[in-house]
Amino acid sequence: xxxxAFIAVLLxxxxxxxxxxxxxxxxxxxxxxxxxxxxxxxxTYDDLFKKCxxxxxxxxxxxxxILKDGGIAVVPKQDSVAATAATLSQFCxxxxxxxxxxxxxxxxxxxxxxxxxxxxxxxxxxxxxKIKGLS
Numbered sequence: 001x002x003x004x005a006f007i008a009v010l011l012x013x014x015x016x017x018x019x020x021x022x023x024x025x026x027x028x029x030x031x032x033x034x035x036x037x038x039x040x041x042x043x044t045y046d047d048l049f050k051k052c053x054x055x056x057x058x059x060x061x062x063x064x065x066i067l068k069d070g071g072i073a074v075v076p077k078q079d080s081v082a083a084t085a086a087t088l089s090q091f092c093x094x095x096x097x098x099x100x101x102x103x104x105x106x107x108x109x110x111x112x113x114x115x116x117x118x119x120x121x122x123x124x125x126x127x128x129x130k131i132k133g134l135s
Contacts, residue, residue: 022114023052026065029114040070048072051095060087065114071099071122075108092128101125 027049031042038045048066055064055072060083063075072091076084084102091100101122111117128134 022063022065023049023056025114026052026067026118029118030066030068039068044070051098054094055091055100058087058090060084065117067101067120067122068118069122071101071125073101073103073117073120073122075103079105088128088131092131095128096132096134097127097129099125099127 027045030038030045045066048070052064052066052072055061055074060077061074062077065073067073074087076087079102087102088100091098099122101120102125103117103120107120111120
């Protein structure tokens with residue numbers, strides 16, 4: 001019985017580490033600065049990396065990425081209004097001055113690489129600051 005619990009814990013940690021890879025890959029891509037036009041200071045991407053890792057741990061988040069413009073993009077596990085609202089609420093409570101962008105099915109089909117994902121703009125998403133009335 002203890003072996004089964006140990007294996008379950010290892011599998012859970014392995015899945016989390018694999019998903020965290022997208023945060024790491026997007027940060028590394030941005031910091032390598034292939035285009036030379038970062039929209040936020042490089043040190044900000046380290047803070048965004050921490051937010052990205054915490055976002056992956058949220059219930060309805062399948063995967064997360066750091067966006068060039070300073071937002072966090074997520075692939076939801078469930079793409080329903082209720083699940084999206086719950087995720088957005090949890091994210092905005094934790095990060096009231098951040099922006100969460102849910103990657104649409106169309107974006108996921110169109111963009112197949114880290115390079116394409118990080119260039120997606122989060123300006124079409126309403127910031128937590130605006131949602132919470134802080135601006």
